[in-house]
Amino acid sequence: MPIRLGLVLLSGGLDSTTLATFAVSRDYQLSALTLDYGQTHRRELTAATEIAKTLGIEQIVADVSFYKYLAQHSALTNADTYDLPTGRSQADMADDIPITYVPLRNTFFLTLAAARLESHALREIEQNAISPEDIEATLFIAANAVDYSGYPDCRPEFYENAVETLNRGSKLWTQYGIPFKIDTPLIEMSKADIVRMASELTAPIHLSWSCYRGSETPCGECDSCLLRAKGFAQAGLPDPALP
Amino acid sequence: MPIRLGLVLLSGGLDSTTLATFAVSRDYQLSALTLDYGQTHRRELTAATEIAKTLGIEQIVADVSFYKYLAQHSALTNADTYDLPTGRSQADMADDIPITYVPLRNTFFLTLAAARLESHALREIEQNAISPEDIEATLFIAANAVDYSGYPDCRPEFYENAVETLNRGSKLWTQYGIPFKIDTPLIEMSKADIVRMASELTAPIHLSWSCYRGSETPCGECDSCLLRAKGFAQAGLPDPALP
Numbered sequence: 001m002p003i004r005l006g007l008v009l010l011s012g013g014l015d016s017t018t019l020a021t022f023a024v025s026r027d028y029q030l031s032a033l034t035l036d037y038g039q040t041h042r043r044e045l046t047a048a049t050e051i052a053k054t055l056g057i058e059q060i061v062a063d064v065s066f067y068k069y070l071a072q073h074s075a076l077t078n079a080d081t082y083d084l085p086t087g088r089s090q091a092d093m094a095d096d097i098p099i100t101y102v103p104l105r106n107t108f109f110l111t112l113a114a115a116r117l118e119s120h121a122l123r124e125i126e127q128n129a130i131s132p133e134d135i136e137a138t139l140f141i142a143a144n145a146v147d148y149s150g151y152p153d154c155r156p157e158f159y160e161n162a163v164e165t166l167n168r169g170s171k172l173w174t175q176y177g178i179p180f181k182i183d184t185p186l187i188e189m190s191k192a193d194i195v196r197m198a199s200e201l202t203a204p205i206h207l208s209w210s211c212y213r214g215s216e217t218p219c220g221e222c223d224s225c226l227l228r229a230k231g232f233a234q235a236g237l238p239d240p241a242l243p
Numbered sequence: 244m245p246i247r248l249g250l251v252l253l254s255g256g257l258d259s260t261t262l263a264t265f266a267v268s269r270d271y272q273l274s275a276l277t278l279d280y281g282q283t284h285r286r287e288l289t290a291a292t293e294i295a296k297t298l299g300i301e302q303i304v305a306d307v308s309f310y311k312y313l314a315q316h317s318a319l320t321n322a323d324t325y326d327l328p329t330g331r332s333q334a335d336m337a338d339d340i341p342i343t344y345v346p347l348r349n350t351f352f353l354t355l356a357a358a359r360l361e362s363h364a365l366r367e368i369e370q371n372a373i374s375p376e377d378i379e380a381t382l383f384i385a386a387n388a389v390d391y392s393g394y395p396d397c398r399p400e401f402y403e404n405a406v407e408t409l410n411r412g413s414k415l416w417t418q419y420g421i422p423f424k425i426d427t428p429l430i431e432m433s434k435a436d437i438v439r440m441a442s443e444l445t446a447p448i449h450l451s452w453s454c455y456r457g458s459e460t461p462c463g464e465c466d467s468c469l470l471r472a473k474g475f476a477q478a479g480l481p482d483p484a485l486p
Contacts, residue, residue: 033313062309070276070305070359073366097414103365104358107412111354112313115347119316122346126316153412165408169350169396171340 003130006030007117008140009109010059012048014208014228015142015186018194021203022185023140024055031120032059033113037105038068040075040214047209054204062112071103075212086221097150100212100223106143106153110162113139114180118172125176132176143184147191147227156187191231199237206240217243246373249273250360251383252352253302255291257451257471258385258429261437264446265428266383267298274363275302276356280348281311283457290452297447305355314346318455329464340393343455343466349386349396353405356382357423361415368419375419386427390434390470399430434474442480449483460486 006028008020023030032055034048045061052059072078075085075098085098121137124130143154152158159182166180167173173180186194198205210228211218218225218241232239249271251263266273275298277291288304295302315321318341326342364380367373386397395401402425409423410416416423429437441448453471454461461468461484475482 060313062313064307064309066305066307067355067358070303070355071362073362073369097418099369101414103361103414104354104409104412107354107408108351108358111347111350112310115310115351116313118346119314122316126342152414152417155411158408158411161404161411162408165350165401165405166347168398168401168404169347171344171346171395174395175340 002134002136003124004028004136004138005117005120005124006138006140007113007120008032008057009113009142010034010048010052011142012044012046012051012208013142013210013224014191014198014205014231015144015194016048017051017205017208018198018201018203019140019142019186020051020055020057021198021201023183024057025201028138030057031116032057033116034059034061035109035112036061036063036065037102038065041209041212043211043214044209047207050207051204054207060116064108064112067102067105067108071105074102075099085223086219097152098223101151104153106141106151106158107162110139110141110182111166113141114166114170117180118170121172121178132178135176135178136181137172137178138181138183140183142186144186144189144191144194146189147231154187156184159184159187190234191227192234195231195235195237199235208241245377245379246367247271247379247381248360248363248367249381249383250356250363251275251300252356252385253277253291253295254385255287255289255294255451256385256453256467257434257441257448257474258387258437259291260294260448260451261441261444261446262383262385262429263294263298263300264441264444266426267300268444271381273300274359275300276359277302277304278352278355279304279306279308280345281308284452284455286454286457287452290450293450294447297450303359307351307355310348310351314348317345318342329462340395341466344394347396349384349394349401350405353382353384353425354409356384357409357413360423361413364415364421375421378419378421379424380415380421381424381426383426385429387429387432387437389432390474397430399427402427402430433477434470435477438474438478438480442478451484
């Protein structure tokens with residue numbers, strides 16, 4: 001009887017909420033990892049906790065707020081110095097890597113998720129005497145290369161290489177022959193596709209938060225709000241998170 | 244006039260102290276990053292700070308102690324559950340990946356170092372209007388595949404792949420064409436070679452700490468103490484850190 005360990009990175013946004021719901025519908029021993037990296041939009045974190053509760057999955061919240069001191073050059077970690085871009089067209093967004101890029105954030109998040117998953121798998125093998133042949137280790141990541149094509153760490157070619165780095169650096173692969181799997185089912189989907197998928201899965205997206213600002217209601221102007229609104233409009237569905 | 248940005252991961256051990264001294268002797272704008280990951284041997288951290296001060300390089304200490312909760316399956320992060328191996332021969336050490344392996348620790352450390360370095364480089368380009376052609380970004384890592392061949396994340400094939408992941412996930416490479424360089428000059432050296440190098444560079448290794456335990460003096464029994472002692476013996480030099 002194989003043990004399928006799964007870990008989903010749950011930020012609290014539309015995409016990761018949809019992904020977590022997708023992962024729940026599969027047959028995994030699933031946990032969610034939410035990372036507090038000092039994002040100015042704190043509202044996202046409380047959303048993630050409500051979503052994990054609603055989905056009935058164990059949530060681990062790690063305070064990685066030190067990261068903003070290492071990766072200061074970003075409007076998401078350093079609002080005092082950098083302004084959020086607003087009112088941009090999708091062509092503009094795709095054109096360059098915006099100031100909302102947080103240096104190596106997804107590489108960092110992926111590594112933390114993998115470390116947690118490896119630790120869990122090693123415990124099953126070395127403490128609980130489960131045979132390595134019976135263990136799978138899958139990371140679910142809500143990367144999307146369509147709407148966020150500006151971000152390099154959302155592209156398929158990044159994950160293809162990253163999984164190899166994780167394998168080569170791990171005991172799980174080099175000693176026990178268990179490769180990490182990275183599942184990114186949203187990576188080629190448009191925001192409208194994701195909205196449709198969320199609707200079909202009845203994902204709790206009414207709880208999700210996308211806005212880069214942390215006010216009570218979404219600002220409606222930042223890149224993230226604009227993409228979300230466009231997704232719902234194209235899918236022909238109302239956004240249940242809007243007041 | 245190129246700006247050569249360098250960042251060295253300084254743990255406070257013999258190897259990273261030697262490496263930091265080597266990097267100082269090169270022409271870099273150099274910083275040291277020391278990571279507090281909740282290691283049971285806290286003594287290593289105070290050593291790192293003294294070493295950075297002696298070498299005259301800016302030190303950044305990041306509290307990443309949350310990592311021990313994600314990567315619990317290790318004797319270095321969870322002394323309550325796992326015992327340190329002691330009195331092992333070098334053949335034993337090379338044979339398997341020991342319980343002192345911390346899940347994906349070096350992948351994690353490397354990512355943090357790269358994020359800091361990328362943030363610095365992006366600031367030079369985007370705030371200080373330095374041309375990307377004039378910037379180099381080098382990470383100095385004291386990985387060693389000879390004495391620590393048991394650890395997968397100390398091997399050359401790990402770093403060869405990891406640098407590609409860092410590049411693919413970064414704005415520095417995908418937008419500005421600046422690749423990360425990872426310099427691991429110790430990777431093929433024996434511990435005796437490293438001791439000789441430290442001696443030639445007059446590295447402040449009298450301040451360094453290798454023991455996996457955190458007592459006042461090194462235990463002399465753990466893998467790390469045994470390897471260090473063997474290195475000094477083979478190099479025919481006394482260990483200046485011993486009382």
